Amino acid sequence: MNVSTFLQIIEIIGTFAFAISGIRLASAKKFDWFGAYVVGLTTAIGGGTIRDVLLDLTPFWMTNTMYLTVTGIAMLTVILFGRYLIHLHNTLFVFDTIGLGLFVVVGVQKTLMVGFPFWVAIIMGTITGAAGGVIRDIFINEEPLIFRKDIYALACVAGGFVYFVCDKAGLAPVVSQVLCATAVIMSRIVAVKYHLSLPVLQGEEEYKQHGGDETDSNNPIN
Amino acid sequence: MNVSTFLQIIEIIGTFAFAISGIRLASAKKFDWFGAYVVGLTTAIGGGTIRDVLLDLTPFWMTNTMYLTVTGIAMLTVILFGRYLIHLHNTLFVFDTIGLGLFVVVGVQKTLMVGFPFWVAIIMGTITGAAGGVIRDIFINEEPLIFRKDIYALACVAGGFVYFVCDKAGLAPVVSQVLCATAVIMSRIVAVKYHLSLPVLQGEEEYKQHGGDETDSNNPIN
Amino acid sequence: MNVSTFLQIIEIIGTFAFAISGIRLASAKKFDWFGAYVVGLTTAIGGGTIRDVLLDLTPFWMTNTMYLTVTGIAMLTVILFGRYLIHLHNTLFVFDTIGLGLFVVVGVQKTLMVGFPFWVAIIMGTITGAAGGVIRDIFINEEPLIFRKDIYALACVAGGFVYFVCDKAGLAPVVSQVLCATAVIMSRIVAVKYHLSLPVLQGEEEYKQHGGDETDSNNPIN
Numbered sequence: 001m002n003v004s005t006f007l008q009i010i011e012i013i014g015t016f017a018f019a020i021s022g023i024r025l026a027s028a029k030k031f032d033w034f035g036a037y038v039v040g041l042t043t044a045i046g047g048g049t050i051r052d053v054l055l056d057l058t059p060f061w062m063t064n065t066m067y068l069t070v071t072g073i074a075m076l077t078v079i080l081f082g083r084y085l086i087h088l089h090n091t092l093f094v095f096d097t098i099g100l101g102l103f104v105v106v107g108v109q110k111t112l113m114v115g116f117p118f119w120v121a122i123i124m125g126t127i128t129g130a131a132g133g134v135i136r137d138i139f140i141n142e143e144p145l146i147f148r149k150d151i152y153a154l155a156c157v158a159g160g161f162v163y164f165v166c167d168k169a170g171l172a173p174v175v176s177q178v179l180c181a182t183a184v185i186m187s188r189i190v191a192v193k194y195h196l197s198l199p200v201l202q203g204e205e206e207y208k209q210h211g212g213d214e215t216d217s218n219n220p221i222n
Numbered sequence: 223m224n225v226s227t228f229l230q231i232i233e234i235i236g237t238f239a240f241a242i243s244g245i246r247l248a249s250a251k252k253f254d255w256f257g258a259y260v261v262g263l264t265t266a267i268g269g270g271t272i273r274d275v276l277l278d279l280t281p282f283w284m285t286n287t288m289y290l291t292v293t294g295i296a297m298l299t300v301i302l303f304g305r306y307l308i309h310l311h312n313t314l315f316v317f318d319t320i321g322l323g324l325f326v327v328v329g330v331q332k333t334l335m336v337g338f339p340f341w342v343a344i345i346m347g348t349i350t351g352a353a354g355g356v357i358r359d360i361f362i363n364e365e366p367l368i369f370r371k372d373i374y375a376l377a378c379v380a381g382g383f384v385y386f387v388c389d390k391a392g393l394a395p396v397v398s399q400v401l402c403a404t405a406v407i408m409s410r411i412v413a414v415k416y417h418l419s420l421p422v423l424q425g426e427e428e429y430k431q432h433g434g435d436e437t438d439s440n441n442p443i444n
Numbered sequence: 445m446n447v448s449t450f451l452q453i454i455e456i457i458g459t460f461a462f463a464i465s466g467i468r469l470a471s472a473k474k475f476d477w478f479g480a481y482v483v484g485l486t487t488a489i490g491g492g493t494i495r496d497v498l499l500d501l502t503p504f505w506m507t508n509t510m511y512l513t514v515t516g517i518a519m520l521t522v523i524l525f526g527r528y529l530i531h532l533h534n535t536l537f538v539f540d541t542i543g544l545g546l547f548v549v550v551g552v553q554k555t556l557m558v559g560f561p562f563w564v565a566i567i568m569g570t571i572t573g574a575a576g577g578v579i580r581d582i583f584i585n586e587e588p589l590i591f592r593k594d595i596y597a598l599a600c601v602a603g604g605f606v607y608f609v610c611d612k613a614g615l616a617p618v619v620s621q622v623l624c625a626t627a628v629i630m631s632r633i634v635a636v637k638y639h640l641s642l643p644v645l646q647g648e649e650e651y652k653q654h655g656g657d658e659t660d661s662n663n664p665i666n
Contacts, residue, residue, distance in 0.1 A: 256642055
């Protein structure tokens with residue numbers, strides 16, 4: 001088994017895990033089969049699609065039917081074994097995290113290839129890994145989870161930063177990529193294991209929506 | 223009246239019906255005139271815009287003022303005759319469905335023209351027909367309707383598939399297009415008439431948001 | 445101090461004010477630091493990003509780290525001085541409004557430069573000024589504010605229209621731009637001062653979601 005086959009297997013695993021997460025959340029919202037499929041697909045390909053649009057590249061899934069097929073298999077899995085998936089929680093978590101690591105690597109790599117600097121590549125790696133979940137949460141009409149439980153997205157940033165350091169240190173691309181993916185995976189596992197999370201911003205109870213106070217009595221320019 | 227005029231009339235009718243649907247929903251949410259106009263416009267042009275961005279084409283509405291104008295007329299119609307629109311329900315349904323058929327044809331056709339394979343074209347046809355409604359529902363902060371009442375989007379897929387079969391059978395493009403639009407329209411009418419809908423995915427009550435369980439007590443790697 | 449430095453200072457002020465508005469709303473929703481940063485950044489750069497994607501240009505923030513940095517400073521400001529920001533309400537309103545004026549000018553100018561007609565430029569100016577706030581409101585799962593309190597977006601349209609009239613009158617570009625920004629700023633200040641707002645569309649209580657009535661008993665084609 002060569003490297004390319006290995007990478008493709010990881011990509012399939014990651015796509016599958018991302019799609020499963022979307023489909024399960026859609027099912028919790030009583031979406032029908034079509035809706036669940038779309039939410040699953042968007043979770044899996046949404047981040048990479050935004051990345052490709054921003055980089056002015058052809059969205060990756062438009063040149064390979066693999067992503068549609070894998071989402072279809074994820075759909076079948078939920079339909080047939082939905083009740084038992086809860087017991088596969090650990091396995092799905094591992095799949096999802098491995099997928100995340102690869103997605104970040106692909107995002108960073110593609111961005112560098114088009115000639116953008118590293119800080120753009122780190123953002124694109126994070127978008128590749130995390131934006132699919134944001135779209136998923138918007139579709140199911142919830143506040144995006146990664147905005148309140150951040151280690152997911154921050155693990156992507158950490159991985160991108162490791163890639164950057166390795167690259168500056170003159171390591172071979174493949175080594176940088178493996179270390180980047182490892183950093184993403186490790187950050188997330190450590191964060192989950194030790195319940196790490198970022199502090200919550202202190203809300204100002206008085207502050208409502210920006211501009212919403214324009215017609216208030218405490219209007220600034222009255 | 224030649225074919226091109228005929229198509230343009232259908233496009234106007236479709237745009238009008240899509241815009242009306244957005245404006246009416248915005249009005250139910252007490253949006254103001256500007257908000258209602260934007261929601262109406264987005265419903266009408268949102269799907270095609272996403273398609274054009276993904277295909278790396280200039281968004282269609284940026285080269286023709288017609289879409290803004292028709293949305294303005296739709297706006298006026300709701301302002302002046304809003305109370306009576308409920309009685310035009312049948313007419314609006316027919317307009318909307320005819321528009322849907324045309325939108326799918328345009329989406330499929332444009333995608334093939336740029337050189338993508340048919341499966342991409344079918345997806346783009348569906349996006350053209352259905353994504354505007356998804357953005358509309360996100361704007362009014364509702365779960366997208368087509369994810370719970372699918373025949374709308376599935377009718378687009380069916381139409382795209384008919385286009386594909388006709389094309390493979392060697393039929394002239396215009397024939398494929400007419401049959402595609404007919405398939406979309408018929409699928410939707412049949413689905414509505416016989417109350418057809420896809421099964422709802424069995425929700426797992428226990429399953430909350432993906433990753434949301436990361437800090438739960440049943441944490442996988444604790 | 446030359447014009448270019450002056451413009452950059454205004455852009456920094458505008459970015460800062462937009463980011464602050466996003467971060468404060470995110471904090472009211474108990475988002476964590478990462479989430480608040482992303483919402484702040486999106487509020488500041490979201491409109492310009494959509495504009496650039498529609499115009500098929502490289503998103504402006506991908507060639508300049510300034511926007512990330514300024515959002516970081518905005519973040520720090522909220523973390524350190526969040527409790528006192530409420531007393532800076534007037535200052536923030538002025539910053540935000542000046543920023544809005546500049547954003548519209550940039551949006552109109554960039555669109556004309558790529559060769560689109562003025563009506564597209566006015567839309568792009570409005571998107572540059574107002575779409576970031578729409579994405580912000582979608583992220584925090586609220587109905588977009590500008591759809592219910594419109595003078596914000598309508599001020600952008602007014603400014604774009606002033607730009608158009610000045611341009612047709614043969615004024616020098618820099619004069620048109622100053623008058624455009626002034627029009628945006630004045631419209632907004634006047635609207636806030638006199639509590640101006642557009643009428644709300646009369647909702648039809650009976651009308652629910654488009655298509656949602658497909659399975660109703662008053663189904664059109666039963």
